[in-house]
Amino acid sequence: MGLVTTVAPAVAEGSAQLIGSQVAMKEGSGTGASAEENGDKCDQLLRAPIGVEEVRKDKDGVIESRQWKIAETSGNPIWIVARTPSEDSPKSAWQPKPGITNLLFNPPLNEVLEPDKPEYLAYAPVDVVNVSDSEQFDSMTGAFGTGIGTFKWRDRSYSYVLVKELPCFKPAKEK
Structure with a gap:
């Protein structure tokens, strides 16, 4: 079981970490797994879904989000x-x-979000306390890529990654 590694040393706190995370996003092309090329990773995502939010920052720095989840319609999974x-x-x-x-x-x-350029934030527990946590972490890293950072929610640490497109399945058309 791998732990999230630090992208940049904490010596130059903000800017080094920001540059390191941008490099990590570029290396992963910011898109995640495709169902055609990574069927096993996409199946893992269906078995152990993770948290996914679309996040955006406006020019005033206000962050907004909306949650996405996988749904099965007509036998084909889609993001909704x-x-x-x-x-x-x-x-x-x-x-x-x-x-x-x-x-x-x-x-x-x-600092990692650019104004008016929404991205998908996927997250999973870093502190593995049960099989479900481990499966969610595997789902995130397999489908979305390696985490670029961490955050704390309800006294637990989570790894997060940002991508420009949702992996594995097509998003539903917005109405």
């Missing part, structure tokens, strides 16, 4: 936006996330 059934939520499902900085992203999410 997970909408919260509420009259308050916008049809696009984008929601401001002002508290996201409290999750202690390393490198900081607001």
Whole structure:
């Protein structure tokens, strides 16, 4: 079981980590696995789904997100936006996330996101405490690529990766 390695030494805190994470994203081409070439990795993602959010930052630095999940329609898996059934939520499902900085992203999410260029953030537990955690970590690294950083949520550490396109399955058309 591999642990997430540090992308850059903490000597030059922000900028070195930001540069290191951008290199990691470029090396992975930012797209993740394709179903045609990586059937086993995509099957793993179906068996052990992970957290996936589409995140974007506006020119004022405000981060918004919307959750994605895999659904099976007509026997073919697709990515769909997970909408919260509420009259308050916008049809696009984008929601401001002002508290996201409290999750202690390393490198900081607001530094790795470019304004008005949404990306998909996939995450899985780094601290493996059961088989499910291990399977989710394998799903993330297999389908999305190696993590570029970590964050803390509910007293647990998670590895995260950013990609420009969802791997394995086509996204549903937005209405």
